[in-house]
Amino acid sequence: MRRLPLLFTVLLLVSACAAPSPVIQVESLRFHRPDATSIFAFVILPQADQSDEIYGDYAELIAHSLQSLGWRRQQQADGAAVILRFRWGVDAPVTETVLSPSVVPPMGPWSQRRPGLWNDPFPSWQAQRVVSYAKWLTVTMADASDASAPPLFEGRVVTRRGGAEIGPVMPYLVRGMFDGFPGANGATEAKALPVQP
Numbered sequence: 001m002r003r004l005p006l007l008f009t010v011l012l013l014v015s016a017c018a019a020p021s022p023v024i025q026v027e028s029l030r031f032h033r034p035d036a037t038s039i040f041a042f043v044i045l046p047q048a049d050q051s052d053e054i055y056g057d058y059a060e061l062i063a064h065s066l067q068s069l070g071w072r073r074q075q076q077a078d079g080a081a082v083i084l085r086f087r088w089g090v091d092a093p094v095t096e097t098v099l100s101p102s103v104v105p106p107m108g109p110w111s112q113r114r115p116g117l118w119n120d121p122f123p124s125w126q127a128q129r130v131v132s133y134a135k136w137l138t139v140t141m142a143d144a145s146d147a148s149a150p151p152l153f154e155g156r157v158v159t160r161r162g163g164a165e166i167g168p169v170m171p172y173l174v175r176g177m178f179d180g181f182p183g184a185n186g187a188t189e190a191k192a193l194p195v196q197p
Helices: 001-017 054-068 167-178
Strands: 023-032 041-044 080-089 093-101 124-132 135-143 151-161 188-194
Touching: 023 041, 041 054, 080 124, 080 151, 135 167, 151 167, 167 188
Parallel strands: 041 080
Antiparallel strands: 023 151, 023 188, 080 135, 093 124, 135 151
């Protein structure tokens, strides 16, 4: 009998260790020319309204991701480099009603019993209002030697994880943008990025 609590504790610890790690869901949409990776030097130029400290931090994240892929960062734009510009933002909140199965009996106007399912382990549905904020990052890369040419690369990454602050999820947006760079042309890819401590 004394071994039963010990066995229960061990099983609880094993199940906790086997639990999946939390992830951040991102969706990326990327377009690129066939020669998008023919130039391996880049310079990051700010937009006219981007010159603060936060911009510098985000530029470093993007530069680090490209450098880990073998690209070389330059400080000045010349004909041998790609000009990279990026933007970020948070869209207006969206409120959705999500139905989830429940064993709790229906209460209130948002709950209902599923008809005809007497042996159902989840006989009721509970409605919950969820507010989400779409946080996004866009990156454009253009050939510095030909300003009239179409961009070499354009990408947009979106996540709805977390609150209205974009700072905590920006590293995951950058990872989603450059994971498998340049990516499938014109395809929306859903990715589950493990949360790093």
